[in-house]
Amino acid sequence: MNACAIEFHNVHLQLAGSAVLRGIDLQVRAGELFGLVGVNGAGKTSLLKCLLDFCAPERGDIAIFGQPHRHGAARQPLSFLPERFQAPYYLTGGDFLRYLSRLHDVRPDAQAVQQVAGALDLAPDALLRPAREYSKGMMQKLGLAACLLSGKRQLVLDEPMSGLDPKARAQFKQVLRQARTQGRGALLTSHALADVEELCDRMAILHAGRIVFTGTPAECRARHGGAEDASLEQAFLNCIAT
Numbered sequence: 001m002n003a004c005a006i007e008f009h010n011v012h013l014q015l016a017g018s019a020v021l022r023g024i025d026l027q028v029r030a031g032e033l034f035g036l037v038g039v040n041g042a043g044k045t046s047l048l049k050c051l052l053d054f055c056a057p058e059r060g061d062i063a064i065f066g067q068p069h070r071h072g073a074a075r076q077p078l079s080f081l082p083e084r085f086q087a088p089y090y091l092t093g094g095d096f097l098r099y100l101s102r103l104h105d106v107r108p109d110a111q112a113v114q115q116v117a118g119a120l121d122l123a124p125d126a127l128l129r130p131a132r133e134y135s136k137g138m139m140q141k142l143g144l145a146a147c148l149l150s151g152k153r154q155l156v157l158d159e160p161m162s163g164l165d166p167k168a169r170a171q172f173k174q175v176l177r178q179a180r181t182q183g184r185g186a187l188l189t190s191h192a193l194a195d196v197e198e199l200c201d202r203m204a205i206l207h208a209g210r211i212v213f214t215g216t217p218a219e220c221r222a223r224h225g226g227a228e229d230a231s232l233e234q235a236f237l238n239c240i241a242t
């Protein structure tokens with residue numbers, strides 16, 4: 001449980017001449033649900049892009065299960081859901097999941113597809129429809145289903161609950177908890193601090209290019225909440241104000 005799934009060490013990134021990440025040190029343990037939070041533009045997506053080698057930090061190291069992230073093989077245990085996921089519009093949801101399974105070298109299994117779609121409240125007949133007919137929330141569920149079906153041990157999810165209705169959010173959180181019992185972990189970003197508190201074992205706050213808090217949600221409330229009954233939202237606001 002305590003082995004390191006992902007480790008950022010002194011990661012610096014500039015984009016268009018501006019420093020976005022200013023020496024990020026962060027460890028995500030294997031098998032934990034880890035929430036990364038921060039205001040709009042804090043650099044959460046940029047940090048995930050560095051991890052996935054979509055952009056190159058000027059300085060610092062990133063390791064995935066102990067392997068340097070620039071090696072393609074190191075990224076094999078990862079399954080990524082981008083912030084704005086869009087399946088090819090001409091594929092049906094079912095075809096998309098089958099293609100992705102094949103890409104991930106997982107045998108397409110109709111029962112597993114139905115099970116994951118059901119767990120995310122994606123209606124079976126939706127999988128027969130082309131992605132161009134999907135609502136935003138349906139598209140998000142399809143992307144999450146693809147990540148879950150990949151069988152990868154480390155999910156990297158950029159705002160996975162955005163666009164999900166309350167029922168789907170609740171079911172998604174349950175699916176992630178279940179994945180954790182199977183030894184799978186997730187690094188996810190979110191603006192919904194109540195969800196982070198409910199779901200995540202640990203969290204980090206990224207602010208002004210630096211990690212300003214790492215610990216459990218309860219530790220965040222205790223350290224930054226101010227009052228005993230302070231919400232995680234209040235603790236977050238206090239933390240970034242200091």
Ligand SMILES: Nc1ncnc2c1ncn2[C@@H]1O[C@H](COP(=O)(O)OP(=O)(O)OP(=O)(O)O)[C@@H](O)[C@H]1O
Nearest residue numbers: 015016020038039040041042043044045046047083
């Ligand atoms: N391709 C790019 N070129 C230049 N600047 C960029 C680029 N992508 C992101 N940035 C800048 O980097 C900073 C961090 O953006 P990023 O998308 O990582 O933030 P975020 O924390 O994910 O925000 P949000 O919560 O709004 O999704 C912002 O100031 C943004 O304008």
